[in-house]
Amino acid sequence: MVSNGRTISKAVSGVEDGPGALLFDMDGLLLDTETVARDSFVEVADAFGLAGAERFFLELIGSSGAQTSARIGAALAPDADLSRFKADWSAGFEARIAAEVPVKPGVRDVLEALSARGYPMVVVTSTDGQKARRQLGRAGLWPHFRDLVGGNDVTAHKPDPAPYYLGAERAGVAATSCFAFEDSDKGVTAAVAAGCRVWQVPDLRPEGQDLPELGQHVAADLGTAMEAAGLL
Missing domain, CATH: 1.10.150 (DNA polymerase; domain 1)
Structure with missing residues (x-):
């Protein structure tokens, strides 16, 4: 159960066997871009x-x-x-962003803790891969990740599940064994369709637009999502 009491219907609860890998969106989730x-x-x-x-x-x-x-x-x-x-x-x-690539509050601590626990982590973003790696590198976050799937790596994009299938493949596991963390509705739709367990941390949204009921958990920030997932 998430700390804000919100779990959208069909969402799984807790972690039984642990994730095969953790898959992360980038913009709006890791980076405040x-x-x-x-x-x-x-x-x-x-x-x-x-x-x-x-x-x-x-x-x-x-x-x-x-x-x-x-x-x-x-x-x-x-x-x-x-x-x-x-x-x-x-x-x-x-x-x-010339002076600094902004990072979402708490993200550095979360990634350091997850890395210390040995979780394989892959970024799955719609941003061009080279640009995404550069931004994560400048922000000091890239060393935490095993790999990255960029928008140029797939022909079908979010909300299609293809990016998440590829992210799981690059982590060396099945998508159904992965936990995915997203901010956007398109990203949540893609991750759910790939069979991942999904936590949504909403960022910018049109006023009055409800979250889709896709079976995802909802958390106020990434740290809360990790606690709800039983990872921290």
Whole structure:
């Protein structure tokens, strides 16, 4: 049972045999980068005249680069330069994290404790793999992980289970033996479909949007999720 008393229907309770591996989303779960991406997106969207920019961004969370590009392209004016939009968004994001890649509160301590217990851990993110490794490295988190699945490593993206199947494969175990930790609904959908036991730690969400009832646990932060999973 999670400390906030919330467990969505069909969720498993407790840990019997322990996980074969731990699979983690990155943005919004380990790194506090969704807020950075949002601020940069809104700045560029306003310059391009894209209405409702903040809510539009929130609906993109968990999407792959290709999915995001398609959504933005469809929303922009016909004569707008999608490549310029993406370049300006990326430049704004990189400028904001130039001094430091922000890490979610408590994440460093959680990962150090899990590493000390010997759990194999893999990152499963929609972000390009090279970019994700670079950000995790700059944040000092990369040494905790055995491997990483990036958005460029699969042809089907979250909410498809393919990224989680590959993450489990890279950990050397079956997906059904893995515990997965996600912030986005798309990520939860993917992990549940792959057969993982899933804990959702919500980050940025559109106001009034309920969490999907997929069988996941819900926790306020990653440390609470680990305690609920019996890992710490």
